[in-house]
Amino acid sequence: MKDVKPVTLFFAVVALVLAVISYQWDGRQTEAVVSRAVVEAGPLLLGALCGLLCERSGVINIGIEGTMLMSAFAGFFIASYSGTVWLGLLGGLAMSAIVGLFLAWTSITLRQDQIIAGTIINIFALGFTSFYYIQGRTMPGVPSVSIPFLEDLPFVGPMLFSHGILTFSAMFLVVVVHLFLYRTRWGLRTRAIGEHPSAADTVGVNIISLRYRNVILASMLGGLAGLHLLQSASSFQRGMTNGKGFIALAVMLFGRYRPFGAMGAALLFGFLGGLQAQLQFKGALDIPPQFFGMIPYLLTIIVLAAAGLAARPPAAAGTPYEGA
Amino acid sequence: MTSPVTTDPEAGNQESSALAAGLRGLRLPIIAVFLAAVVGGILLLISGDNPFSVYAAIVDESFLSGSGIGRTLEKATPLVLGGLAVAFAFKAGLFNIGGQGQLLLGAAFAAWIGYSIGLPTVIHIPFAMAVGGLVAALLGAIVGALKAYRGAHEVITTIMFNFVAGNLTDYLVSRDGPWNDPEGGAIARTPRLQDSAIIPTWGEIPMGFFFACFFAVLAWWLLNKTTFGFEIITTGANKHAAKYAGINVNRIIILTMAISAFLAGVGGAVQSQGVFGRFEASNNTGLGFDGITIALLARTNPIAVIPAAVLIGGLNASTTRLQQDFRIEPEVVSILQALILFFVAAPSVVRYIVRWKGLDDAEDIQLTGGWGS
Numbered sequence: 001m002k003d004v005k006p007v008t009l010f011f012a013v014v015a016l017v018l019a020v021i022s023y024q025w026d027g028r029q030t031e032a033v034v035s036r037a038v039v040e041a042g043p044l045l046l047g048a049l050c051g052l053l054c055e056r057s058g059v060i061n062i063g064i065e066g067t068m069l070m071s072a073f074a075g076f077f078i079a080s081y082s083g084t085v086w087l088g089l090l091g092g093l094a095m096s097a098i099v100g101l102f103l104a105w106t107s108i109t110l111r112q113d114q115i116i117a118g119t120i121i122n123i124f125a126l127g128f129t130s131f132y133y134i135q136g137r138t139m140p141g142v143p144s145v146s147i148p149f150l151e152d153l154p155f156v157g158p159m160l161f162s163h164g165i166l167t168f169s170a171m172f173l174v175v176v177v178h179l180f181l182y183r184t185r186w187g188l189r190t191r192a193i194g195e196h197p198s199a200a201d202t203v204g205v206n207i208i209s210l211r212y213r214n215v216i217l218a219s220m221l222g223g224l225a226g227l228h229l230l231q232s233a234s235s236f237q238r239g240m241t242n243g244k245g246f247i248a249l250a251v252m253l254f255g256r257y258r259p260f261g262a263m264g265a266a267l268l269f270g271f272l273g274g275l276q277a278q279l280q281f282k283g284a285l286d287i288p289p290q291f292f293g294m295i296p297y298l299l300t301i302i303v304l305a306a307a308g309l310a311a312r313p314p315a316a317a318g319t320p321y322e323g324a
Numbered sequence: 325m326t327s328p329v330t331t332d333p334e335a336g337n338q339e340s341s342a343l344a345a346g347l348r349g350l351r352l353p354i355i356a357v358f359l360a361a362v363v364g365g366i367l368l369l370i371s372g373d374n375p376f377s378v379y380a381a382i383v384d385e386s387f388l389s390g391s392g393i394g395r396t397l398e399k400a401t402p403l404v405l406g407g408l409a410v411a412f413a414f415k416a417g418l419f420n421i422g423g424q425g426q427l428l429l430g431a432a433f434a435a436w437i438g439y440s441i442g443l444p445t446v447i448h449i450p451f452a453m454a455v456g457g458l459v460a461a462l463l464g465a466i467v468g469a470l471k472a473y474r475g476a477h478e479v480i481t482t483i484m485f486n487f488v489a490g491n492l493t494d495y496l497v498s499r500d501g502p503w504n505d506p507e508g509g510a511i512a513r514t515p516r517l518q519d520s521a522i523i524p525t526w527g528e529i530p531m532g533f534f535f536a537c538f539f540a541v542l543a544w545w546l547l548n549k550t551t552f553g554f555e556i557i558t559t560g561a562n563k564h565a566a567k568y569a570g571i572n573v574n575r576i577i578i579l580t581m582a583i584s585a586f587l588a589g590v591g592g593a594v595q596s597q598g599v600f601g602r603f604e605a606s607n608n609t610g611l612g613f614d615g616i617t618i619a620l621l622a623r624t625n626p627i628a629v630i631p632a633a634v635l636i637g638g639l640n641a642s643t644t645r646l647q648q649d650f651r652i653e654p655e656v657v658s659i660l661q662a663l664i665l666f667f668v669a670a671p672s673v674v675r676y677i678v679r680w681k682g683l684d685d686a687e688d689i690q691l692t693g694g695w696g697s
Contacts, residue, residue, distance in 0.1 A: 110670050116665075119419075124659065128655075243483060298488060301481050304477070
């Protein structure tokens, strides 16, 4: 627990207390909002973890949007034609690994401008997935995890265990990435090549190979984010990411490049999304739907403006390694 | 394009060597387009089409007939301005991928001025364009200020503003919105512009194209012949050195973003005033992203943006024919664009595939340079 700051803990406790009060006041609606918050947070969180792992290794990834789209596309059509959802998920992951390999190749080996590299991924993904899109197909649903006892808990149960396995794995992967980054040799080396690659090189870390591995691994997290969107929408639609890959980048920055920070930020975004959906559904606010539609994007801009200067990117992010 | 011509001691005649440098600069984009066509052809083969007949149809449809050229130039007009917007921002090390939102704002506000007030033509056309451009410029200035004072990276903020602008313009022309056309029924659009605000065509050639070319020359002049342009390029090359040299970097960032967004906004205005005669959201999809490809294909040179935009405009103009003759989805153009973008942005790949000696001096151009820039 020593990695968790008192401020973070304070906000977490406040949020929990508010949730309990709200639950006592109106259980059904609180559950609806919280449940929706977790679902909306899932792709943002996975996308943010993707960006975080790339940047911690010294590679900027703004192609998360395209990665999500490509993996959702592959996942949907493989699941649809094979009739097996697991094959679809595997196919989506494989597709995102290919996208990751492309990003690694262009930004690490070719030393191309990394922001342009991400943009190429985004434009290509939108064109590719729309071009090969076939209308009118369906896929089997993504199953949910069931853990006896835990799933019957009020509040936590429906939060984690009623949405399909990917929502659960998003929360689980936060812990994994955190432990990986701060508790293993691999993590230490990863942070080193993102901050001071030539120092890491001097002590014998193979920077090129580690960056390749991390970018591909991270892109698979981005792929999971796309598959998570697919899990909620249950079919592929053209341009279904709708800027979520970029919101994920804001989540990453707001979480200050830390896994648990990203989780807090993603849950905040998800909570506001859930609240908005509930208010809109109840007709509590008489506002044109387009203004509701703007909220997540305006929120992202505000978050960026608030967090921008405070979040210090890893020193070597965006700089190709030229050798010591 | 930026080859150091004047430093070449063997350059006897400066004018002809400038031309030679220009031609040398052309090689990389041409090879990039060719390689993109090859890879695109393979993708077309996979989906069961003959790439040669597809490409022949594109050339025939967009570049070989009078009406085809007119249509291509019509499509190219907003693209010249969208490409200029991206290229101009690159000069200051800024990456404006919000051309789409800025273009929508420009298109909607120009249409509003165009239908709601009556003015003589000579005033009405430029006034509507200026309002469209300035509203977009205001958005650009906000993006610039967020970047300069709060460190919010423009790549994320401009994308987010795309969605904000999309929703806003959607609302303005929707049935509950103030600019809705009551005769439009279910279609969300503004009423038709008054004739005095419509940019005329000259035979097959839309006059808007000349406006766009005028802005290209203006941008070139501003960047290469004024102190302000020098300050922009210095900021783009090295922000810290620029600050040390006494340039107000924050001011440059805000103004550059505003001008960049202004150009994209005028591109939208030309769409409403020159092509459709009204604003309808679905008329403008995707144009903002084409600007990125065009700016890089032009190696961020404002004049070179014009032919690059004509090329991409020609691709866009052929989509209807491709759909009719080959049942190919219009998105094939986006794939080709992403491929062009890849090859043109990665000269090292081109040099690896095409091992011409002379290509080594094709300079890498200043683009974004990461989060910190």
